[in-house]
Amino acid sequence: MRVSDVMTAFPAYIRLGATIRRAAEVVSVSEVGQLMVLDHEGRFVGSLSEEDLVRAMLPGFDDVTAGGGTLADAFRIFLERGRTLADRPVDPLVVRDAATVASTDELARAAIVMIDRGIRRLPVVDDGKLVGTLSRADLCRAVIYHS
Template sequence: MRKVSHILEDKGARVITVPQEAPVLEVIRLMAEHHIGSVLVMRGPEIIGIATERDYARKVILQGRSSADTPVSVIMSSPVVCVSPGDTVPACMAIMTERKLRHLPVVDDGQLIGMVSIGDLVRSVIEDQQMEIHQLQQYITS
């Protein structure tokens, strides 16, 4: 069964983070520039929140706030649900489904080491299924 560590090996461990004082406009620009749907909000090495496109839509646009004047700490979601590199793909999918999340930071011994998205998890499941189908086809034809 694939684990979070396998996904990070394939995709890399790069995570975009911002300080809690960063203006929402800067955060949205970072998301657009990096083609991502969330950034982690940090206080030094500590994860204090996550800001997502959904947070932006619900807490800035719908509430009439200014993106340039609002710090990301005002709109971030907190506390952040994290997983470890040893967690399995199905376990992460269950967490995401139950809590209606799309992104999970990966923390090992208190250190941020990556982030997995629902897309990463679905891709992993599809790859595993394709491998299993191939192996079954090989078994049948041999």
């Protein structure tokens, strides 16, 4: 079985230069934990996870203790950072060396890559173009419907 047999053909994506606010909106609306990032010519550049977004806004230990050390202080700092970063581009947060697979790759190969690297959603890239994504849920569907 090939990746193309079970991949999600219309993945959630943003373009380089998009704001952190826009990325958060797309994550929220699409309900996926990882966005694919394309350049302005539509070529795959990397990925951006909701974890990357949250981590950028999370206060460090020193920030929390300087603010009084309470959970309320940590949340306040988180919100302030979110407001400060909202209009900045996502570019520095993009993981540019993301593992990818081709649509013609064997599904078993993709599954091994995902498990070995702890990847939840794998970009499917053919000739530099994003053609889909493969999630762990897609793998589960493959087992259910093709067995």
